[in-house]
Amino acid sequence: MEKIRNFCIIAHIDHGKSTLADRLLDFTGSVTEREKQDQLLDNMDLERERGITIKSHAIQMDYVHNGEKYVLNLIDTPGHVDFSYEVSRSIAACEGALLVVDAAQSIQAQTISNLYLALENDLEIIPVLNKVDLPSANPEEVTDDIVDLLGCKPEEVIQASAKTGVGIEEILTAIIERVPAPKGNPDESLQALVFDSVYNPFRGVETYFRVVNGEIKKGQKIKFVATGKSYFADEIGTLKLTQHPKNKISTGDVGYLITGIKDAREVKVGDTITDSADPTKNPIGGFEDVKPMVFAGIYPVDTEDFEDLRSSMEKLQLNDASLVFTPESSAALGFGFRCGFLGMLHMEIIQERLEREFDMTVITTVPNVSYHAYTTKGDIDPIIVNNPTDLPDPSTIDRVEEPYIKATIITKADFVGNVMSLCIEKRGQIVNQTYLTTERVELIFDMPLAEIVFDFYDRLKTVSKGYASFDYSPIGMRPSKLVRVDILLNAQPVDALSALVHFDNAYHIGKKMCEKLKELIPRQQFDIPIQAAIGSKIISRETIKALRKDVTAKCYGGDISRKRKLLEKQKKGKKRMRQVGNVEIPQQAFMAVLKLND
Numbered sequence: 001m002e003k004i005r006n007f008c009i010i011a012h013i014d015h016g017k018s019t020l021a022d023r024l025l026d027f028t029g030s031v032t033e034r035e036k037q038d039q040l041l042d043n044m045d046l047e048r049e050r051g052i053t054i055k056s057h058a059i060q061m062d063y064v065h066n067g068e069k070y071v072l073n074l075i076d077t078p079g080h081v082d083f084s085y086e087v088s089r090s091i092a093a094c095e096g097a098l099l100v101v102d103a104a105q106s107i108q109a110q111t112i113s114n115l116y117l118a119l120e121n122d123l124e125i126i127p128v129l130n131k132v133d134l135p136s137a138n139p140e141e142v143t144d145d146i147v148d149l150l151g152c153k154p155e156e157v158i159q160a161s162a163k164t165g166v167g168i169e170e171i172l173t174a175i176i177e178r179v180p181a182p183k184g185n186p187d188e189s190l191q192a193l194v195f196d197s198v199y200n201p202f203r204g205v206e207t208y209f210r211v212v213n214g215e216i217k218k219g220q221k222i223k224f225v226a227t228g229k230s231y232f233a234d235e236i237g238t239l240k241l242t243q244h245p246k247n248k249i250s251t252g253d254v255g256y257l258i259t260g261i262k263d264a265r266e267v268k269v270g271d272t273i274t275d276s277a278d279p280t281k282n283p284i285g286g287f288e289d290v291k292p293m294v295f296a297g298i299y300p301v302d303t304e305d306f307e308d309l310r311s312s313m314e315k316l317q318l319n320d321a322s323l324v325f326t327p328e329s330s331a332a333l334g335f336g337f338r339c340g341f342l343g344m345l346h347m348e349i350i351q352e353r354l355e356r357e358f359d360m361t362v363i364t365t366v367p368n369v370s371y372h373a374y375t376t377k378g379d380i381d382p383i384i385v386n387n388p389t390d391l392p393d394p395s396t397i398d399r400v401e402e403p404y405i406k407a408t409i410i411t412k413a414d415f416v417g418n419v420m421s422l423c424i425e426k427r428g429q430i431v432n433q434t435y436l437t438t439e440r441v442e443l444i445f446d447m448p449l450a451e452i453v454f455d456f457y458d459r460l461k462t463v464s465k466g467y468a469s470f471d472y473s474p475i476g477m478r479p480s481k482l483v484r485v486d487i488l489l490n491a492q493p494v495d496a497l498s499a500l501v502h503f504d505n506a507y508h509i510g511k512k513m514c515e516k517l518k519e520l521i522p523r524q525q526f527d528i529p530i531q532a533a534i535g536s537k538i539i540s541r542e543t544i545k546a547l548r549k550d551v552t553a554k555c556y557g558g559d560i561s562r563k564r565k566l567l568e569k570q571k572k573g574k575k576r577m578r579q580v581g582n583v584e585i586p587q588q589a590f591m592a593v594l595k596l597n598d
């Protein structure tokens, strides 16, 4: 146990976490040339394309230091706020963290939020100044920033380049000398923390765990405390680039477990694994059931594909337990599902996976957060509003509450004004403003989650010319003046276009939505009035003028193959259209409310 070190790498996005992980694997000889891939820890196709580590994994390295052999377990953490609970559990499985800071970009919002998570878990922090090879690097200044943030000595900050290999050996030495060895009692009853799980279509769910006390043996009957279910440990082992089966994993070490579980929902991140016959009396703290934050309807483009969509969603859920869905129906779109996601990124991933892996063409409706409505009947439990149609009749509503977050934004002093205006426009209330240096400012706002899940981050980048970083954490429910804006096409309400918005913005949004829909809905053979309404009150109106032109007119009698191509192209474009009443609505229109500022 004295020769084990468990650590993670925490960093703001793009500061070089994955590249540094690669270098550490190289340096410790954990990878052969053949196994080398660009970004070793990012496995899924989608992950690679987005450059975001979606699911955390762990990897074990052997390293000899001063003639002694050490086992280093690197636990990878996801780099996006949608997955912040998983980050917190990965951090809880470690004793130390490399805090990687880009030498050109300095400390950013995620550096700080991840650092706080690490400090809450009493991790030893090893500051690493990465990318010192960059011409734009500013090592002295950024080292000062890090010293100010951590209260450490300048010489404790390791100067490194994950690209050239500078400082890698020093980092490994620091891990061994500064990160404490795991504590724990091998003779106690088994207590292991689940920090991640991955679905494998052939082997079922692979659970990643860190043994806190006791040991886990191959064949042992184990129990998951939160779910209360017991299984046999068919296979256990350690994780190198491939899995290495073992007969036991002892206190302090990290490993994987395969029990033949076929449903991802049976393994919960943060749960405790214990011995079925001699269960621990102290499950590991900090377990939470992950809660979806964003809800949207997903409908098949072709109504006949509903059953296919259901079976695809069920399969997706087997390997992504954070996806939740219930059937719903819409007058406009027919049968589909109301789905809950961890955030907007998660929603995009699910949508993409449905299309790529299951060959489904789907329509996604405007996402919204989850509201709590209380009626004048005085009920104690709120009505949970995950769908605009769930909002009770306004005359019966006593009050509505919406989820709030604490937003941390770090920007340059020059952009403070712009960032403030944006946050205030988004109904934010400033809580704190701190000058980290004369140039860099940290702003803290309390804001409604609904205002930031959609276009906030893009707007922030624009108003700060890219010099702002942003992170957030939930702080509970607060009162809200919520209304539902309905959209009528041809005088018919289209429920799938309804949106829940704050009363103060309702008129503005209603007007913008009508304008946007006018742009997005193709002209048809007749005039189409577009109206926005709150209840029975019309608040805005536009008209899509009838189309007179023949689509093939462009071909001016040219050859037939060109004509066919044009019609072919039109047919493709049609794929993502939905006929509602006698109006054809393209997919973008269902998301129009999110694009009002484009």
Ligand SMILES: Nc1nc2c(ncn2[C@@H]2O[C@H](COP(=O)(O)OP(=O)(O)OP(=O)(O)O)[C@@H](O)[C@H]2O)c(=O)[nH]1
Binding pocket: 011, 012, 013, 014, 015, 016, 017, 018, 019, 020, 050, 051, 052, 053, 079, 130, 131, 132, 133, 134, 160, 161, 162, 163, 164
């Ligand atoms: N010049 C230079 N570039 C680096 C260095 N380390 C990483 N990079 C580059 O910085 C970019 C981001 O690096 P990643 O390792 O993908 O960053 P990350 O923090 O893992 O990013 P996410 O996985 O998206 O969170 C890549 O283009 C790397 O090639 C370095 O030391 N020097």
